[in-house]
Amino acid sequence: MASDTADPTTGRHRIVVVGAGFGGLEAVHRLAGAPVAITLVDRRNHHLFQPLLYQVATASLATSEIAWPTRHVLARRDDVTTLLATVTGIDTAARRVLLDDGATLPYDTLILATGARHAYFGHDEWEPFAPGLKTLEDATTIRRRILLAFERAERETDPRRQAALLTFVIVGAGPTGVELAGTIAELARDTLPSDFRRIDTRKARVVLVEAGPRVLAGYAEDLSAYAQRSLEGLGVEVELGRPVSACSADGVVYGDRTLEAKTILWAAGVRASPAAEWLGVPADRAGRLIVEPDLAVPGHPEIFAVGDTVAIAGPEGKPVPGIAPAAKQEGHYVAGVIRARLAGAAPPGPFHYRHAGSLAQIGKKLAVIDFGRIKLRGALAWWIWGIAHIYFLIGVRTRLSVALNWLWIHVRNQRSARLITQGRDDED
Amino acid sequence: MASDTADPTTGRHRIVVVGAGFGGLEAVHRLAGAPVAITLVDRRNHHLFQPLLYQVATASLATSEIAWPTRHVLARRDDVTTLLATVTGIDTAARRVLLDDGATLPYDTLILATGARHAYFGHDEWEPFAPGLKTLEDATTIRRRILLAFERAERETDPRRQAALLTFVIVGAGPTGVELAGTIAELARDTLPSDFRRIDTRKARVVLVEAGPRVLAGYAEDLSAYAQRSLEGLGVEVELGRPVSACSADGVVYGDRTLEAKTILWAAGVRASPAAEWLGVPADRAGRLIVEPDLAVPGHPEIFAVGDTVAIAGPEGKPVPGIAPAAKQEGHYVAGVIRARLAGAAPPGPFHYRHAGSLAQIGKKLAVIDFGRIKLRGALAWWIWGIAHIYFLIGVRTRLSVALNWLWIHVRNQRSARLITQGRDDED
Structure with missing residues (x-):
């Protein structure tokens, strides 16, 4: 490796990942064992399982059932340092990420997985x-x-x-x-x-x-x-x-x-994170970064972007959807590109999104699943939806706890988290 | 019953209970079946199991494991109306409770179970x-x-x-x-x-x-x-x-x-609720109402007070402690006084507090229990502490969920609710 792509003291290639959502965390997981030193930065202390967020909003689940401390998820990864910090910009010339407290994080490779917020179409x-x-x-x-x-x-x-x-x-x-x-x-x-x-x-x-x-x-x-x-x-x-x-x-x-x-x-509606503004590179109307076929930022082969903050075309020219499996595939892919570069191997071909299917729950024993050729609805779809979501949660305790809550909802119509607690809005 | 102690339309004796903590809720429970119409008012929508609140503060339990919607706890009690409202005062002459939105609640009997807040000794x-x-x-x-x-x-x-x-x-x-x-x-x-x-x-x-x-x-x-x-x-x-x-x-x-x-x-330190100020009656230094031996407010036999907002002497002249069992005994007792009055029966004797014991957990397999004659410490005390607290939770789901979390803490040292969420204080 060239000396400018490694930490001068440890000799390890420094990767900074911004965002601990599905895309960023998957990239970190897939870099396990690579000769790198990773710093994962997020302004929240937890990884959030967004597909079930509406169940917290409707009193069905507790917050701690769909969120886990990021640093605990990565406790066994000695090569990963997790920081709770807000990124305020990127100095691409000096290859540094700027943090809210004035500190900077040097990187050799940067992965932006900064997601999106909801948006109001200009209102x-x-x-x-x-x-x-x-x-x-x-x-x-x-x-x-x-x-x-x-x-x-x-x-x-x-x-x-x-x-x-x-x-x-x-x-x-x-x-x-x-x-x-x-x-x-x-x-x-x-x-x-x-x-x-x-x-x-x-x-x-x-x-x-x-x-x-x-x-x-x-x-x-x-x-x-x-x-x-x-x-x-x-x-x-x-x-x-x-x-x-x-x-x-x-x-x-x-x-x-x-x-x-x-x-x-x-x-x-959604609006992407300000990653394009940090970099001063083109974005689409929703603020999503336009990236190269290998998910690198144009003009910056050392910077990748994944997940909801990226605009990229998928099969049949349709845009890759802003869903968890897409972000995970992108994180996985980028980890592979970086591993190939570090090993001096040929880069993998361009990123190809594979759509595994779309699932949505409507109510008790009411769900739809669109696997493309196979389409399911009703009770069977609902069971697959439930099992799939419990499978993708992190940890045995969470799975048992969510299953217990869903059992209570379905057998007794009780929702466990009907709590009014004071929030940010002071409407009363 | 005299006509001034009943609702003119339904003929039922109207009881307003302010506060859905241990004392207020126990009074409501013990009035089941009495010829009364109860309105339970609290400024929170939930009954809180305060003895385990420190476990939420230390990331061991989720909020929904120690709090239940008050109106759901009383769903089967058709004689009870639950209102989410803040009491701003009491018009003792007109026998009305004043609410924050300007509405008033007429009562024939009033039970004040308004608790206490922490206090800083004048600082x-x-x-x-x-x-x-x-x-x-x-x-x-x-x-x-x-x-x-x-x-x-x-x-x-x-x-x-x-x-x-x-x-x-x-x-x-x-x-x-x-x-x-x-x-x-x-x-x-x-x-x-x-x-x-x-x-x-x-x-x-x-x-x-x-x-x-x-x-x-x-x-x-x-x-x-x-x-x-x-x-x-x-x-x-x-x-x-x-x-x-x-x-x-x-x-x-x-x-x-x-x-x-x-x-x-x-x-x-604690400071009692402003109940004494609402009534314009004497209170002790911590703001607790001084009550009669039957827990009625002096000069107001139609107003009772229970729990942490009351100062009353217990066995050996020591004050009754501000703990859940004491509040529950007081709520139970007051329900009995009201039932006797409505039945035209002789009133029960003065309130007597029976101290069942004191329990505190220090850590894993470390607890102390003081039953008076019997004193326990260590692992046995810890097991009794845990079983007693699970027993006193509301509902099977909550008990299973808390047991599951405690198992994980004890076997894997994992605490389930390590979430930093934005709160009322904007310290950063």
């Missing part, structure tokens, strides 16, 4: 009224708003205000929107009714608003239709082809309709 | 630097501070600041202080070491500071001595006879010593 002013779902705090904020709405409705004497408190609008009918809508409907129908005296929680309205022509647009059309029928069977009102034009403390305007609603949840 | 300015432990938010705030201190120490290059980050001071050596100190010591010694690269978490200092002459002052002297030896065996520095005279962002002053410490936890 950031909607955020206070329509929180999105990307972090644990987002989930407990949404949980708090949903549960508080029922509590306030129980105290409210004015029928119109009571109706607005019992109206829940979810904007965006992708997997997160569908899962939120279905679970809130089940919460209102099955979990809560016997706990309230003055209101009938079964009369709560759950409205799923989508600008496009169908729910789960990424799935086969018959699965979209099944998902819509299933949601409607749970009492969800599905409003298609109606883009949202206003969100406020009073409600939402979509298409030509105005709906008074005290709870609006945002599941409609 | 409220210490609170930002030395949080106490009474609510779920307190627990996640303390958890965040403890875990952040280790994270910052890993990043810190200045040895003196690093030492201050790795110094944890607990003020007050009652059961909560002892349990916090022992658990933080085990966290640093057993759970964290393999996860950090730059610091040795086993070198963290845990200092338990107490103004009085011994730890666990309410226990027999030989159990206090055993608890102190056990703590010292875990590496805790026990500083007795040293009242704290200053707390700041830099550290703490106790006796003639100054200690640089970035984490100070307060387990030293």
Whole structure:
């Protein structure tokens, strides 16, 4: 190795990974045993299993069941140092990552796995009224708003205000929107009714608003239709082809309709991390880095980017979706490129995304799975969905704990985490 | 019944219970089947199992394992309406409880079970630097501070600041202080070491500071001595006879010593709820209501008070301690007085507190139990402590889940809830 691609004291090639999500963590896992010294930086202390985040937001799971301290996940990896820090920029000339406290991290190779946040299509002013779902705090904020709405409705004497408190609008009918809508409907129908005296929680309205022509647009059309029928069977009102034009403390305007609603949840758009700004390189409209076929940043072969912060075309020219398996495949691939370089071997061919399938849960024994050729729906799909998600959790304790909670939801309609705790928003 | 002691429409005697802690909830439970209409008001939506709150603060348990939605606990009680609301005062002349939104709740009988907060002996300015432990938010705030201190120490290059980050001071050596100190010591010694690269978490200092002459002052002297030896065996520095005279962002002053410490936890004093102020009646120095032998408020036979907001003498003239069994006995007793009145029967004799015993956990297989004549210590006491606490949790799911977490702590030294989430304090 050239001397400028290794630590002058240890002689080891220094890799800095920014972001401990699915992509960053997979890259670290796949670099095990390589002659490298890795520093993994994240501004959170935990790896988050985002596919089940909506279950925290709907009081079904506890935060500690879908999040694990990153440094504990990597406890046995002596070659990895984990740092809780916020990255503020990158000095590509000096090959250093800049941290919030003024410290810098030198790198020989950099992997950016910095993800995405939800976005409001240029209407950031909607955020206070329509929180999105990307972090644990987002989930407990949404949980708090949903549960508080029922509590306030129980105290409210004015029928119109009571109706607005019992109206829940979810904007965006992708997997997160569908899962939120279905679970809130089940919460209102099955979990809560016997706990309230003055209101009938079964009369709560759950409205799923989508600008496009169908729910789960990424799935086969018959699965979209099944998902819509299933949601409607749970009492969800599905409003298609109606883009949202206003969100406020009073409600939402979509298409030509105005709906008074005290709870609006945002599941409609994402915006990538500022990685492209840090580097001063081109990005697409959502802020995603445009990368080379080997996931390197143009002009910077020593910098790779993976996961939701990257725009890259997949099979049939369609963009690689922003889902966990895609981020993991990218992290795996980049680790291979780096290993080949360090070994002086020929680089692997360009990155190819293999779509294993799409899964979404709608409700109890209601799920859809699109494996491409094979399409499943209903109870069988739901069992596969549940087993797959428990399989991908980290650790035996978490798996047992989540299985126990799901058993209770399904047998007794009880949700374990119906706690209102004070959050970032001081709405009351 | 006289017409002024019943709802004019339903004819039922109206009871308002303020506070869904151990005392208030027990009174509601013991009034089941009585000819009454109960409204239970609490400013939180959950009943909290405070004896295990320190385990949330030390990342051992999730919030949802020690808290349950109050209205769900009472789902089958059609005679009980649960309201999430903050009480702002009491109009004793009109017999109405005043709520934060301007609404009022009429009562024929009122039970005040409003508890206590931690207190700083006239030094409220210490609170930002030395949080106490009474609510779920307190627990996640303390958890965040403890875990952040280790994270910052890993990043810190200045040895003196690093030492201050790795110094944890607990003020007050009652059961909560002892349990916090022992658990933080085990966290640093057993759970964290393999996860950090730059610091040795086993070198963290845990200092338990107490103004009085011994730890666990309410226990027999030989159990206090055993608890102190056990703590010292875990590496805790026990500083007795040293009242704290200053707390700041830099550290703490106790006796003639100054200690640089970035984490100070307060387990030293309590102050009762403002119930005495609401009523304009006498209170003791800690703000506790002075009540009649039947727990009625002087001059107000229709108002009872139970739990930590009450000062009453127990056996041998010693004050009834501020623990869950005492609050439950008081709630049970008051329900009996009300039932006798409604039935036109003779009132029961004055309240008598029966002390069943004191239990405190110090660490793995280290606990003390003072049953009066029988005193236990060590592994046997620890097993009894664990079984008793699991028994008193609510619901099978919670019991299984807590048992699972404890198993993991004891077999694998893993603590399930090592999550840093953003809290009320914006210290960074």
